[in-house]
Amino acid sequence: MVFIDTHLHLASPDYRNDIVDVVKRARDAGVGQLITIGSGYGAENFDETIQIADRFDIFFALGVHPHDADLGLSSCNEYNARIDSILKRIKCAKSNPKMIAIGEIGLDFYYNHSPRDLQKNTFSALLELASEVRLPVIIHSRDSFNDTIDIIRSVRQRIKGGVFHCFSGTIENARVVLDMGFFISIAGIVTFKKAVEMQRVATYVPLDRILFETDAPFLSPVPYRGRRNEPAYVVEIYRFVSDLKRITIEELKECVLNNVMNCFCIRKEDILDTFKR
Numbered sequence: 001m002v003f004i005d006t007h008l009h010l011a012s013p014d015y016r017n018d019i020v021d022v023v024k025r026a027r028d029a030g031v032g033q034l035i036t037i038g039s040g041y042g043a044e045n046f047d048e049t050i051q052i053a054d055r056f057d058i059f060f061a062l063g064v065h066p067h068d069a070d071l072g073l074s075s076c077n078e079y080n081a082r083i084d085s086i087l088k089r090i091k092c093a094k095s096n097p098k099m100i101a102i103g104e105i106g107l108d109f110y111y112n113h114s115p116r117d118l119q120k121n122t123f124s125a126l127l128e129l130a131s132e133v134r135l136p137v138i139i140h141s142r143d144s145f146n147d148t149i150d151i152i153r154s155v156r157q158r159i160k161g162g163v164f165h166c167f168s169g170t171i172e173n174a175r176v177v178l179d180m181g182f183f184i185s186i187a188g189i190v191t192f193k194k195a196v197e198m199q200r201v202a203t204y205v206p207l208d209r210i211l212f213e214t215d216a217p218f219l220s221p222v223p224y225r226g227r228r229n230e231p232a233y234v235v236e237i238y239r240f241v242s243d244l245k246r247i248t249i250e251e252l253k254e255c256v257l258n259n260v261m262n263c264f265c266i267r268k269e270d271i272l273d274t275f276k277r
């Protein structure tokens with residue numbers, strides 16, 4: 001059974017010089033599928049993500065990261081025209097069968113790289129798109145839990161669900177997310193010695209709702225902490241959580257494969273038979 005890294009940013013400039021090696025190391029480590037995220041490096045960093053997904057035969061998601069919610073504009077006057085054109089581009093990309101979600105999208109009130117009202121606007125616009133194109137969503141939420149939940153609740157009946165990625169909330173927060181029918185994705189932070197709350201959350205999240213991700217190039221798990229992250233390191237997250245949950249890595253792989261199928265509505269053979277050698 002394979003490992004799956006459900007969230008990373010292969011279009012990041014950090015991989016420009018050695019992406020082939022990075023992907024090869026992941027495969028050699030037993031990683032059988034990746035979901036690369038076309039959001040987080042400017043409002044329209046789509047083409048590179050689609051090319052990478054096609055080249056390596058992996059899945060991708062497109063969205064507008066909360067950091068880019070102002071769409072890089074200095075004046076709000078242009079916002080409406082610009083968001084419309086971005087939504088259209090994402091909609092067009094949906095004809096590619098490798099596109100499996102809208103994301104990452106959400107709210108980030110920790111960094112506040114974009115004004116909060118624009119973050120909410122852009123988030124809502126992308127949720128509407130997800131409802132229209134019938135794709136699940138990948139949610140980024142930092143220091144914004146209640147606002148994120150309020151916005152999702154208002155459209156919950158119309159969207160397919162999805163995942164809260166790089167989850168950093170409390171057990172109470174996790175319960176709310178699970179009650180809404182969402183999956184919870186655990187990133188490498190869980191392996192940090194001081195991440196006691198996150199370890200409690202990882203223990204709490206049921207086996208039929210858990211996903212794992214590197215969020216590479218950021219946040220390498222122990223023992224790679226401080227270095228550039230890469231998909232091969234997802235193995236360390238599986239290993240750590242299998243200890244927490246007192247089950248074998250093989251059992252955990254099986255659960256995650258099923259969860260990826262359920263969360264993103266993809267068939268087992270489409271997950272396992274791709275990812276070119």
Ligand SMILES: [Zn+2]
Nearest residue numbers: 104140165166
């Ligand atoms: Zn994120």
Ligand SMILES: [Zn+2]
Nearest residue numbers: 037040104215
């Ligand atoms: Zn990310």
